[in-house]
Amino acid sequence: MTAGAEQKRGFIRVVDGMPASDGAGVSLLRVIGTQQLDFLDPFLMLDEFKNEDPGAYVAGFPDHPHRGFETVSYMKAGKMKHHDSVGNEGVIEDGGVQWMTAGRGIIHSEMPQQTEGLLWGYQLWVNLPAKDKMVAPRYQDIQRDGIPEYQGDGIFVRLMAGEWNGIQGASQTLWPVGYLDVRLDPGVTFEHELSESANAMAFVYEGSATSGDRQANSHQLGVLSRGSTGVKITAGDEGCGMLFMWGEPIGEPVAKMGPFVMNTREELFQAADDFRNGRFA
Ligand code: CO
Numbered sequence: 396m397t398a399g400a401e402q403k404r405g406f407i408r409v410v411d412g413m414p415a416s417d418g419a420g421v422s423l424l425r426v427i428g429t430q431q432l433d434f435l436d437p438f439l440m441l442d443e444f445k446n447e448d449p450g451a452y453v454a455g456f457p458d459h460p461h462r463g464f465e466t467v468s469y470m471k472a473g474k475m476k477h478h479d480s481v482g483n484e485g486v487i488e489d490g491g492v493q494w495m496t497a498g499r500g501i502i503h504s505e506m507p508q509q510t511e512g513l514l515w516g517y518q519l520w521v522n523l524p525a526k527d528k529m530v531a532p533r534y535q536d537i538q539r540d541g542i543p544e545y546q547g548d549g550i551f552v553r554l555m556a557g558e559w560n561g562i563q564g565a566s567q568t569l570w571p572v573g574y575l576d577v578r579l580d581p582g583v584t585f586e587h588e589l590s591e592s593a594n595a596m597a598f599v600y601e602g603s604a605t606s607g608d609r610q611a612n613s614h615q616l617g618v619l620s621r622g623s624t625g626v627k628i629t630a631g632d633e634g635c636g637m638l639f640m641w642g643e644p645i646g647e648p649v650a651k652m653g654p655f656v657m658n659t660r661e662e663l664f665q666a667a668d669d670f671r672n673g674r675f676a
Pocket of ligand 1: 456459461466503505
C-alpha cells in the first residue's frame with residue numbers, strides 16, 4: 396500500500412445554507428445555488444424546506460417548467476402531491492423520493508397535501524450531459540418501502556441512489572450519482588470509497604460531523620476534497636443526521652436561466668421560446 400492510498404478525503408469547505416423563498420412563497424434554506432456555492436458539478440441546487448407553520452409552505456410550487464436536468468424530491472416528513480404535463484400524478488409521503496428527469500421539457504406542480512404539522516423535505520437538482528438534455532421526460536416515484544436501508548452498529552443508511560456497502564440505491568440515474576440519508580450515533584464513522592475525480596458533499600441536518608480537520612454543524616454543507624478515494628465522516632457528541640451525495644463532474648459549460656439548465660445561452664432562449672409556444676410535453 397502506498398502512502399497516497401491511505402490519504403483520506405476531508406471537508407475543504409463548510410458552507411452555510413441561505414434563507415430563500417421559491418414557488419408561490421415557500422420558505423426554504425438554499426444550500427447549493429447561492430452566491431457562496433453556485434454549483435458543485437453535477438449538482439445545480441439543493442434546497443431544504445422544513446417548517447411547522449403552514450403559512451410557510453401551503454402555497455407550494457404551482458405549475459412551472461423544467462428542461463435539461465433532473466429534479467429529485469425527498470420527503471422526511473409530510474406529504475407532497477406531484478402532477479405533470481406528461482400525465483403523471485402521485486403523492487410522495489414521508490420517506491419517499493421522486494426522481495424526475497425533465498429532459499426536453501416538462502411542466503409540473505408540487506403541492507403540499509397537508510394544512511398543518513411539519514413539512515420537511517429536500518429538492519436536489521442533478522445536471523445532465525449535453526447528450527441527455529433532450530431525452531424524453533421520465534418520472535420515478537419511490538415510496539418509503541422501496542428505498543433500501545442498512546442498519547448497522549450505530550449507523551442507519553437509506554439509499555435513494557448509487558451504490559454503498561454493496562447495496563444498490565432505489566433510483567435509476569442517467570448520470571452516475573449517489574444520494575444517501577445517513578444517521579450516525581455519537582462518535583460513529585461513516586465510510587465510503589469513491590473515484591478520485593468524484594465530487595462529494597454532506598449536508599448535516601442534525602447534530603454535527605467532522606471529516607479531516609473541519610466540522611460541519613447543523614444546516615451546514617461540508618464539501619469534500621478530491622484526489623483520493625476514501626471518505627470518512629465522524630459524528631459529533633450529539634450524533635449526526637446527514638444527506639451524503641456524490642457524482643462525477645460532467646465538465647461541460649453550464650448555462651442557467653430559472654428552471655432551464657442547458658450548455659449555451661442560445662439553448663436557453665430556445666427553451667424559453669418552446670415553453671411560451673406550448674412545445675413542452
Ligand atoms: Co419543479
